[in-house]
Amino acid sequence: MDNYSVIGKRIKNRDAVTKVTGKAVFAADIKLKGMLYGKILRSKAAHARILSIDVSEARQLKGVKAVITCEDTPLIKYSIHPLMADKLAFEDKKVRYIGDEIAAVAAVDEATAIKALSLIKVDLEELEGLFDPVEAMKEGAPKIHDHLETNVSKHFKMDCGDIEQGFARSDFIIEKTFTTHAQSHSSIETHACVADCGLDNQVTMWVNTQAPHPLKHRISQVLAIEPEKIRVIPPYIGGGFGSKIDLDTTHIACVLLSKKTGRPVKIINTREEQFTATRMRHPSITELKFGFNHDGTIVAKQARAIIDNGAYNSHGPSVMGYHNVMFSSLYRVENISYEGSLVYTNKNYGGACRGYGDPQATFAQETMMDMIAEKLDMDPIELRLKNSNHPDEKTANAVEITSCGLTETLEAVKKASNWSEKKKTKKKYRGLGVASMIYTGGGSRGSGFNYSGATMKMDASGTIFLNTGATDIGQGSNTTLTMIAAEILGMEPEQIRLITSDTDTTLPCMGTFGSRVTFCAGNAVSQAALNLKEKIIARAADILGEPVVRLEIKARNVCVAQEPEKGIAFSQIGAVSYSQKQEVLTGAGYYDGPEIAKDFDPKSYYAYPGPAMSFATHLAEVEVDPESGRVELINFYAAHDSGKVINPLLAEGQIEGGAVMGFGWALTEELKFENGRILNPNFHDYKLFSIKDIPQITPILVETIDPNGPFGAKGLGECAMVSTAPAILNAICDAVGVRICDLPATSEKVFNHIKLK
Amino acid sequence: METFEYIKPKSMDDAMNALNTYENAFLLAGGTDLLVGMKYNSIKPECIVDIKEIPRMNTFEFNDGWRFGALVTVRDIEVSDRLKQTMPFLNQTAKALGSIQIRNRATIGGNLSNASPCSNFGAMFLAMDAMLKIISKDGERQIALQDFFCGPNQTVLKKGEILTEIRVPEDAGKAEGIFLKHSAGKSNDLGLVNIAITLHREPGTNLCKKITIAMGAVAPTPIRAKKAEAVLNNNILTPDLIIRAAKKASNEATPISDFRASADYRRSLVATMVAKGINTLIKAS
Amino acid sequence: MVKKYPVRVNVNGDDYEALVDPRKTLLQFLREDLDLTGTKEGCDEGDCGACSVILNNRVVSSCLVLAVEVDNAVIETIEGVKTGEELHPVQQAFVDSGAIQCGFCTPGMVITTKAMLQEMPNPSTKEVKEYLAGNLCRCTGYVKILDAVENAKEKLKNG
Structure with a gap:
């Protein structure tokens, strides 16, 4: 057993008291003197050529201070992938989905801004809309982006081993097509931004972003403003789930409107805008072919995927890369073939969404695994154990597995759910289903970078400061990162003053995504804390005249081993350093790993440079009402290998929240489209799970120690929903014998499947 | 949203005056439908007449049958012990409507006047043969709820008229009853299908003296399943008969297909829920 | 000029008098006029519960109440909430x-939890789920919120 004083403890969220009293300031709460309100005019057509935009009448409306269109921008396209940039802040020639930005207005109040939008005259020539990626791929289909040859934004093929030989050697082959649908991130806080920009071109932005440092650079690029003139300050952030990573037109509009008027401008998305004009989970079609033997060994697996990109790239290209990596890395399979196409359509575009392509891949693969188990009359858990990944292995697609608790997660849910007993005494309409997953536990250098920086200092009073570029969007990194620092510096986390996210006062951090903050920012903080610790001890050694090796830190004192009465307090060390040595003790930490392998393919993500892989197994127990098709979740078990768990209270919260987001994706949440228009852009028709819908949820933390993680930790946030849906759908199949391969399993769909049986 | 006059009359007469002064006046009770309509610009009032301070409209009592003021909130119905003892199906109907935040504001008069095809009280009161009292400056009139709805969000209420009371005949209070809703999730959802049933039986037997079945969200307005009722009235409620009646009800439904559910599925649900409702009532005793 | 209406209202024990635009919701009034930004806007159509306040002893969605309606209200x-x-x-x-x-x-x-425990000090889990069903949370999965309600019940019983 390890002997930590802080790590592994159920420490309360550092921000909880501020939040529970209503004092936490979110972006929408910010009110600056002279502030104007901005609104964005969005396309009502799914695909159209812009013939003209007339803003003259809107400009004349009393109370309107500025109206901007593409003419007011440098027309620089952007995307998460610089080489595949395809989005303008305001489109100039065409609109490509219902919601595409055309113009923006700043006015003295919101009502005036809304009124002004209605006075902008946009003359559009409607074009044929493409809403189905399969149609969009056909030869002769109208082009959505005129500068490209086809509507396929990205295509790649990856082969490992020999797929044809693999199939030839297999005792059995199963083929099946799986489809998944659009999910909305649905953070309860919508996108909001306040920008204040003076005539000196200095820009300050308060934005609910998951990635403030990259946002600063993207704003700098698309508006051609020097980065040193931009400051991004994230206030408290009301959840993100991937939706708040991108640069968004709201940000650009806010800055431009503020520049034009010389006054602060605030833009807040309505809930409807949040649904119709921010990112969503990419829909997908995945054809699988699996070859396997009598004993359950998977010999060969092949996937052909179409990812529905929507109108623009955003994260699409790397989401498809992840779709491949996670599909290919789960289980030990020697012969793998993957071919993927990322296809433009005239719909909302996909973005990063908790799991980043992995839920789509895992739904397909883990349903297939149950079909194989059924074919072989083999226990689904045994089948997975048979093919499980193991530590210190390299997968066929060259992913390094540094630590792996997949087997342990399978065994944990089996035991906790009483699987064997329940399987033997199966009740009518009740079913159990299981699904496993692999995901990165620390971001990746797929884009070339995976950086996080941190600095620590001791001030003249001995107070310890942590400055980190990491951004807490609710997951609790403010708490876990101070815990890491506190453990190293032998103090309590709440004794550390914390400064985060502000691009002026923290070192760059890529941001909160890719389940990377605990791992990457944690490593940076750990290094910064170790550096500072070394300096504190050295200074104490100097003052005390003792050798460094005899000194240790205890409760903000540096003590001499075995002589507890001999020691010096942090306050004295700080004071001496400051007044006598004219020095502030600091420590810096920086992480940007892992090494990128020579054979890394940035297109397919072969030899994916993820620093550590996390694993999990979910197990669902359901009851199905055959007369209505309603699926009732009874029990849910989620065992996660996230390395060493820094804070179990917060980790459980991630697992529970992720599982419930997965329940929604599996059963009730679906953005429904008609000719590119979203029919349910509100919470009464887009059904999140409520407190009334949740079953008993049992989170299980299977700890491994990752050699490269801070204290052995790996990431967790996104993993929490990746294998939820297939576990539930496998349970439905166990309950009523219907195999549903297209998500979501609404009660109507389940009912229809039962009827057709 | 364009601005509007706001008037909060203290008496029915003042309310009438306000309603007749403005071309496009809307009544405000709980506001849970009105405000949403205004935000979506589907309702553009010239004047809002807030009727919450008009006396005697937020009470309900038994006096020769039940009288419910139109301003009684859904929550009042939900938590009423008196109703729990006499007509628990009304508590049930209330509980199935929206969130606590909505139920605390929404009124039963508003629920009827808004005339949503999936109105909970539309279906339940229809099954209870409720009568409505409607007041205008020319006096009052009584009509059966059966004749009140004319389409989605449309009623026979004329300009200047206010629905003030819902009356339920005495014998409806002596019936057994049930309200069932099927929706996508468990909370706050609009029903894909609502079923309201009241049943009078010969004491101690399964002989159906009178049954009423109302259905919501399966036609332009809440409707009664009269043919299904006819199958059951004055008959012993056997499993076969119940299935026959449930199928009849399903055929009486004329649902639409929309993104929430297909017409076929809604019809299947009607049959399932009608049978389930009747069986639940029989088993309960 | 838009005609405005006088509103006298007691919020958190303090009396306020204001002239309000009739279109303004109670949520906007609290956040913009009184600077009480603790109450949040999640959907502005009564679906999410983030804007819940207690109005005359009942929990309501403040986005579905007009500010002019709360004249003389508490x-x-x-x-x-804090004491x-x-x-x-x-x-x-x-x-x-x-x-x-x-x-x-x-x-x-x-x-909403406070309003619930004022109405019923000892709700069952089923009653808690019923009462809180209109408050959406995307982060927690509600499990620890249920724990918190149990915990609050105990604290109030013993306090």
Whole structure:
């Protein structure tokens, strides 16, 4: 057993008291003197050529201070992938989905801004809309982006081993097509931004972003403003789930409107805008072919995927890369073939969404695994154990597995759910289903970078400061990162003053995504804390005249081993350093790993440079009402290998929240489209799970120690929903014998499947 | 949203005056439908007449049958012990409507006047043969709820008229009853299908003296399943008969297909829920 | 000029007088006119519960109430929940149980829980789920919110 004083403890969220009293300031709460309100005019057509935009009448409306269109921008396209940039802040020639930005207005109040939008005259020539990626791929289909040859934004093929030989050697082959649908991130806080920009071109932005440092650079690029003139300050952030990573037109509009008027401008998305004009989970079609033997060994697996990109790239290209990596890395399979196409359509575009392509891949693969188990009359858990990944292995697609608790997660849910007993005494309409997953536990250098920086200092009073570029969007990194620092510096986390996210006062951090903050920012903080610790001890050694090796830190004192009465307090060390040595003790930490392998393919993500892989197994127990098709979740078990768990209270919260987001994706949440228009852009028709819908949820933390993680930790946030849906759908199949391969399993769909049986 | 006059009359007469002064006046009770309509610009009032301070409209009592003021909130119905003892199906109907935040504001008069095809009280009161009292400056009139709805969000209420009371005949209070809703999730959802049933039986037997079945969200307005009722009235409620009646009800439904559910599925649900409702009532005793 | 209407209202024990635009919702009035930004806007159409406040002893969605309607009313918002320098037991329970992640739904969740425990001091889990069903949370999966309510029940019983 390890002997930590802080790590592994159920420490309360550092921000909880501020939040529970209503004092936490979110972006929408910010009110600056002279502030104007901005609104964005969005396309009502799914695909159209812009013939003209007339803003003259809107400009004349009393109370309107500025109206901007593409003419007011440098027309620089952007995307998460610089080489595949395809989005303008305001489109100039065409609109490509219902919601595409055309113009923006700043006015003295919101009502005036809304009124002004209605006075902008946009003359559009409607074009044929493409809403189905399969149609969009056909030869002769109208082009959505005129500068490209086809509507396929990205295509790649990856082969490992020999797929044809693999199939030839297999005792059995199963083929099946799986489809998944659009999910909305649905953070309860919508996108909001306040920008204040003076005539000196200095820009300050308060934005609910998951990635403030990259946002600063993207704003700098698309508006051609020097980065040193931009400051991004994230206030408290009301959840993100991937939706708040991108640069968004709201940000650009806010800055431009503020520049034009010389006054602060605030833009807040309505809930409807949040649904119709921010990112969503990419829909997908995945054809699988699996070859396997009598004993359950998977010999060969092949996937052909179409990812529905929507109108623009955003994260699409790397989401498809992840779709491949996670599909290919789960289980030990020697012969793998993957071919993927990322296809433009005239719909909302996909973005990063908790799991980043992995839920789509895992739904397909883990349903297939149950079909194989059924074919072989083999226990689904045994089948997975048979093919499980193991530590210190390299997968066929060259992913390094540094630590792996997949087997342990399978065994944990089996035991906790009483699987064997329940399987033997199966009740009518009740079913159990299981699904496993692999995901990165620390971001990746797929884009070339995976950086996080941190600095620590001791001030003249001995107070310890942590400055980190990491951004807490609710997951609790403010708490876990101070815990890491506190453990190293032998103090309590709440004794550390914390400064985060502000691009002026923290070192760059890529941001909160890719389940990377605990791992990457944690490593940076750990290094910064170790550096500072070394300096504190050295200074104490100097003052005390003792050798460094005899000194240790205890409760903000540096003590001499075995002589507890001999020691010096942090306050004295700080004071001496400051007044006598004219020095502030600091420590810096920086992480940007892992090494990128020579054979890394940035297109397919072969030899994916993820620093550590996390694993999990979910197990669902359901009851199905055959007369209505309603699926009732009874029990849910989620065992996660996230390395060493820094804070179990917060980790459980991630697992529970992720599982419930997965329940929604599996059963009730679906953005429904008609000719590119979203029919349910509100919470009464887009059904999140409520407190009334949740079953008993049992989170299980299977700890491994990752050699490269801070204290052995790996990431967790996104993993929490990746294998939820297939576990539930496998349970439905166990309950009523219907195999549903297209998500979501609404009660109507389940009912229809039962009827057709 | 364009601005509007706001008037909060203290008496029915003042309310009438306000309603007749403005071309496009809307009544405000709980506001849970009105405000949403205004935000979506589907309702553009010239004047809002807030009727919450008009006396005697937020009470309900038994006096020769039940009288419910139109301003009684859904929550009042939900938590009423008196109703729990006499007509628990009304508590049930209330509980199935929206969130606590909505139920605390929404009124039963508003629920009827808004005339949503999936109105909970539309279906339940229809099954209870409720009568409505409607007041205008020319006096009052009584009509059966059966004749009140004319389409989605449309009623026979004329300009200047206010629905003030819902009356339920005495014998409806002596019936057994049930309200069932099927929706996508468990909370706050609009029903894909609502079923309201009241049943009078010969004491101690399964002989159906009178049954009423109302259905919501399966036609332009809440409707009664009269043919299904006819199958059951004055008959012993056997499993076969119940299935026959449930199928009849399903055929009486004329649902639409929309993104929430297909017409076929809604019809299947009607049959399932009608049978389930009747069986639940029989088993309960 | 838009005609405005006088409103006198007691919020968290303090009396306010204001002239309000009739289009303004109670939510906007609290946030913009009174600077009580603890009450959050999540959907502005009564679907999410983030804007919950207690109006004349009943929890309501403040986005579905017009400010002009609350003349002479008594309102409690999240800012009025703590008692003196102490957290209210419901707040303390949310902190202790790990029921807070991003915190955006938290004010509405706390207000609704407080209203519930005022009405029924000892609700069953089923009753709790019933009462809180209109308060959406995307982060926590609700498990620790249920823990917090149990915890708050105990704290209030013993306090």
